[in-house]
Amino acid sequence: MTDPIYFDFQATTPTDPRVLDAMLPYFGSKFGNPHSTSHSRGIEAAEAVEKARAQIAKAINADSREIIFTSGATEANNLAIQGTAAFWKDNKPRVLMASTEHKCVLESCNATQTQGFDAQILPVDKDGLIDLGYLETALSDQTALVSVMAANNETGVLQPLKEIADLCGKYGAYLHSDAAQALGKIPLDVQELNVNLMSFSGHKIYGPMGIGALYVRRRPRTRLEPLFYGGGQERTLRSGTVPLPLVVGFGEAAAISVEEMDQEQARFKAWQTNFVDALKSKAHWIKVNGSLEKRLTNNLNLTFSGYRSDELFALLADFQLSSGSACTSASVEPSYVLKAMGLSAGEAAGSLRISFGRTTTNAEVKALLAAILALAPK
Numbered sequence: 001m002t003d004p005i006y007f008d009f010q011a012t013t014p015t016d017p018r019v020l021d022a023m024l025p026y027f028g029s030k031f032g033n034p035h036s037t038s039h040s041r042g043i044e045a046a047e048a049v050e051k052a053r054a055q056i057a058k059a060i061n062a063d064s065r066e067i068i069f070t071s072g073a074t075e076a077n078n079l080a081i082q083g084t085a086a087f088w089k090d091n092k093p094r095v096l097m098a099s100t101e102h103k104c105v106l107e108s109c110n111a112t113q114t115q116g117f118d119a120q121i122l123p124v125d126k127d128g129l130i131d132l133g134y135l136e137t138a139l140s141d142q143t144a145l146v147s148v149m150a151a152n153n154e155t156g157v158l159q160p161l162k163e164i165a166d167l168c169g170k171y172g173a174y175l176h177s178d179a180a181q182a183l184g185k186i187p188l189d190v191q192e193l194n195v196n197l198m199s200f201s202g203h204k205i206y207g208p209m210g211i212g213a214l215y216v217r218r219r220p221r222t223r224l225e226p227l228f229y230g231g232g233q234e235r236t237l238r239s240g241t242v243p244l245p246l247v248v249g250f251g252e253a254a255a256i257s258v259e260e261m262d263q264e265q266a267r268f269k270a271w272q273t274n275f276v277d278a279l280k281s282k283a284h285w286i287k288v289n290g291s292l293e294k295r296l297t298n299n300l301n302l303t304f305s306g307y308r309s310d311e312l313f314a315l316l317a318d319f320q321l322s323s324g325s326a327c328t329s330a331s332v333e334p335s336y337v338l339k340a341m342g343l344s345a346g347e348a349a350g351s352l353r354i355s356f357g358r359t360t361t362n363a364e365v366k367a368l369l370a371a372i373l374a375l376a377p378k
Helices: 017-027 040-060 073-088 103-115 132-138 161-170 244-259 261-282 309-315 336-340 345-349 362-373
Strands: 067-070 094-098 118-122 143-147 174-178 197-201 212-216 286-288 299-304 351-355
Touching: 017 244, 040 067, 040 244, 067 073, 073 094, 073 103, 073 143, 073 174, 073 197, 073 212, 094 103, 103 118, 118 132, 132 161, 143 161, 161 174, 244 261, 261 286, 261 299, 261 362, 309 351, 336 345, 345 351
Parallel strands: 094 118, 094 143, 143 174, 174 197
Antiparallel strands: 067 212, 197 212, 286 299, 299 351
16 A cells, blocks of 8 residues: 655654764764763763754854754744743733734733733734734834744745834834744845744754754843743753754754755745646636745645535545644634635635645656646535
């Protein structure tokens, strides 16, 4: 029996063999604790951590001291949001978030209300983009933080972070961006974007699960409190022994992803364009959700008129696809992201996400497209 072809690279990616090779020694002979630097094994481990930190910093044009390792993007998002709220609770009791944010951002922002914060949702248009005019009316000197994704995990839509950061700066508000889906897929320069906080995840870029990072701007200093306390590792913001093999893998994955980004994204863009052109000419009843101009090249989010996603999964059983975010895949509710973009509950319930990846082949893309075009309209 042939395994179904994987097209769910926005949920997770396979660990790159080169990343695995870099990690393996740190599961065995190089087992030192990076926080025990009184001997050679600890020093060796600490140097490996700092190399990985520098690799991630280089990928986003940051200072390596601005990279805080976490257990993943969910923790990084919570540290950014909850940490900012804890620091500013007596002076700036307001946070703003896009309606299409990842669930962990929405829930974390909502949780600030227990600290007396006003958590407000920012709407998006039919393309999934933030209305900058609405954002400016929502901002005030009482706003501590605005959280807007760099690239959406369901639709691949890219938000105008530089313009959002400029507006935030006018009111002295921090800008946090969940960039788990963006790292290695689009250029990210935190200096040019002028963001305060940015979250990343190892397993979205062919690195290991269980590791992520938070960028925390140093100049001007971004102030936040830790989520929990201990030995004060990671610049006092994230206590606990750093998971050495995972950190090494994350650093290697970041370096490879940035080095190979242009070539990889050009391949994805060709597939995406061919897919869209074929749907336009042969399957008018299938709609692409979200902006086509401001979008990740490896993503397509499609609504199949008259179908439910469970029917589509059965009809396309030779392919591994998803109906949206991996963390909400057990939910029977239609995608809240698509509903926020104006789709009806029925349309959202009949949508699929396709995401290409490093191991995807041209033959696999052709096979998926042919299977979709063979579906009959309802």
